[in-house]
Amino acid sequence: MARGIKDKVAILGMGCSKFGERWDCGAEELMVEAFSEAIDDAGIDVSEIDAAWFSTHYEEINVGKGGLPLSIALRLPNIAVTRVENFCASGSEAFRGAVYAVASGACDIALALGVEKLKDTGYGGLPGNLGGTLTPQWSANGSAPGNFAQLASAYRAKHKVNRDDLKRAIAHVSVKSHANGVKNPKAHLRKAITEDDALNAPMVAEPLGLFDCCGVSDGAAAALVTTPEIAKRLGKHNLVTVKALQLALSNGSESGYNSWDGSYFHTTRIAAAKAYKEAGIEKPRQQVSMFECHDCFSITELVTMEDLQLSPEGGAIEDVMDGFYDASGQIPCQIDGGLKCFGHPIGASGIRMLYEMYLQLQGRAGDRQLANPSVGMTHNLGGSPMSNVAAVCIVGAYG
Amino acid sequence: MVGITAFGAYLPRLRLARKAIVDAHVWADPALRGKAKGERAMCNWDEDAVTMGVEAARHCLDARATKPEVVYFASTSAPFADRQNAGIVATALSLSEEIASVDVGASQRAGTTALIQALAAANGGLYEEGIVIASDKRHTRAASNGELAYGDGAVAMTVGGDGVIAGLRAVHTATVDFVDHFRGTGQEFDYGWEERWIRDEGLAKIVPPAIIKALTKAGVEAGHVAHLVMPSTIARAVDGVAKAAGIPASAVRDNLHANCGETGAAHPLLMLAHVLEEHASAGDVIVVVGFGQGCDVLVLEATDALADHPKHGGVSAALASRQPETNYQKYLAFNELIALDKGMRAERDDYKTALTVTYRRRDMLLGLVGGRCTQCGTLQFPRADVCVNPQCKAMHTQEPHNFREAPAKVLTWSADYLTYTPDPPSHYGMISFDDGGRFMTDFTDVNVGEIEVGMPVRMVFRIKSIDHLRGFVRYFWKAVPARTATAG
Structure with a gap:
């Protein structure tokens, strides 16, 4: 058994741009905005960065391929820049590259930066992906909402839930995230909604209405990581370290082998179990203080509660309706508004989630600061329920 | 005679x-x-x-x-x-x-x-x-x-x-x-x-x-x-x-x-x-x-x-x-007799079809032929070099298996108003074949509110999409509710 990543890497500084419809700027400006905050927070000079990992998903409508866009936008000192892409989990992938580089001793300080410029497409929602030369010739031409909406059909069938009860629970998921987003000045959507607003919104993909879908946003987020020793040497205290960082990818069994029932994320369950083990967490429902879930759609968040072992199987609806995940609940979820309201610039989202956990753990989250959180978790998912990349990261106070 | x-x-x-x-x-x-x-x-x-x-x-x-x-x-x-x-x-x-x-x-x-x-x-x-x-x-x-x-x-x-x-x-x-x-x-x-x-x-x-x-x-x-x-x-x-x-x-x-x-x-x-x-x-x-x-x-x-x-x-x-x-x-x-505004999402269908791929996988794309693992018997679509059964994963063991007439049921579904289709909403979802094998498919000839988890379906040969730019019609198979034994 590998020794894992626990407490080997500390976050030196983080930054995040304002998310939203940033008609005013392109990806390059968003990168600079996030990076400026991160490097000021770290208190280092750009020349001290040894290597960088850069995450974007769409290339055609964004910055193109390769690591050069980051290197050029930030005028990095001719260091290695690796572009990574792993669907909506790309940000976590960039973070993993930087963290592993530091943990290996190959780098003292590494940068992870994710960006996505989505609002140069000319229409709402995400652009479709062809997925190569064979896939578009046979696979259903689905959209993200249509792919994730299918969870609802299978979850209802498995747990014998009627449509209205499920609709109400996922409405509450969105109402909670909107309430949280109001308090986040960097969030894309900062307007509270009611349960009726969510229930009566135009249908996007049965049973998901407009308010069951997250924002499609421009934005960037950045993290500078180093070892705890270097961080201390640089005068940092109140360190936030990485406790676990796990990815699990589908291998075609959900989509091709008759065992998965369509109602949960097989990969999230695997990544979460590995992450808890790596972090030494035995009772997640008792030990996790707060988390950011990949709430691309309200139904995704609801079923993920169970996949992360926070709600018992079949028990997420009850927890959601009890306010267990509200800001005032036992495990606040999406305290920054989540993908739903902070927004979802794909390549940046995994790092944006860590940004909130980092601020909360350092007591710097402003109006939305929680009381004494000690363990933060991020769940970053890319792909579709039947075929995806699940990333779970746990961060907390050093030691 | x-x-x-x-x-x-x-x-x-x-x-x-x-x-x-x-x-x-x-x-x-x-x-x-x-x-x-x-x-x-x-x-x-x-x-x-x-x-x-x-x-x-x-x-x-x-x-x-x-x-x-x-x-x-x-x-x-x-x-x-x-x-x-x-x-x-x-x-x-x-x-x-x-x-x-x-x-x-x-x-x-x-x-x-x-x-x-x-x-x-x-x-x-x-x-x-x-x-x-x-x-x-x-x-x-x-x-x-x-x-x-x-x-x-x-x-x-x-x-x-x-x-x-x-x-x-x-x-x-x-x-x-x-x-x-x-x-x-x-x-x-x-x-x-x-x-x-x-x-x-x-x-x-x-x-x-x-x-x-x-x-x-x-x-x-x-x-x-x-x-x-x-x-x-x-x-x-x-x-x-x-x-x-x-x-x-x-x-x-x-x-x-x-x-x-x-x-x-x-x-x-x-x-x-x-x-x-x-x-x-x-x-x-x-x-x-x-x-x-x-x-x-x-x-x-x-x-x-x-x-x-x-x-x-x-x-x-x-x-x-x-x-x-x-x-x-x-x-x-x-019948394309009226110039409708199909929206920008419709532009997706005008991609170039890789004819090399269409040819290599012609039995799959036109014939709905997948694979059967000769080691564990698992039916799977598409046919691949490595068996999809997590307990098997045998390599190079698959023989062609036709799914065209195989009975199947709906596992998951949605009716999507966002994705471009000439007949919205776009119905698609996962179907599981009774004897093994599954994939995400388009549903066609369905009414809104008709699809349910567990519903039996039948496969039919249909137009998948059309590349209007080059005049190429792409075909594949879709699922329709098995309303009667034979009716499409």
């Missing part, structure tokens, strides 16, 4: 009320008011002559388990002008690649001509058994006579010497360059001449002599003809032909105008199939006429074996599997 050994038919499920067409155009042409009766078969957006032909052939090959050595595809609306359409159909049906294939077109006679050629080849011993598929989805101008008179549909017949249900007594063909209508190469629509001239100078003068010559060859008196199968969109024109040929008026058979419309090159054979299943009994003489730049006449005689032919894949079943449609705008949209 060679003859027809089996048949199958397919009509698209949608039936457009003629009243809906007339209501849209009567402001300009009050004379249309009298034509607002009945309904016409109407393709879904993802159907064409090839897809309908495949469905008809499936019904036919379901009625008779045979391995044809030649496939004829007859149509005047084949999707490809230079890519053999019969080859697409043969691959979709997983017929052997050691098969002869022929496209027949360019005339409304194409269906009867293909049947005659198939019978001649069987009679001459060139092939023991062949399959003739006739299918048409005729593209017409809005407000044209054809829009009201035509319907979309397909029929398939196997032809050979064993198990004959309708034996060939004689054929006669006249080739006369009588141009009742034409469509020049590259033209979108037909251009037609006056109906009275077609009736009096064409049908009345060309067909009766040909029938008489055919009956003479067959040694059958016209008065003994039990069934006259002859399409015409001109009212009572066939009655005149029967009279001139000496065939009793009572032998004139239903041209399916009321509930289907004239299905072009398929129509003589579709009417024939209808007669075989509904009217004919052993010993009946049937005269089939295909008209177009002359005429084809076949004289057939029903045999005792006809009584044993299954009914479930025939014309009556196809007529019964119907979804009434009263939205003429939808018809216009499905």
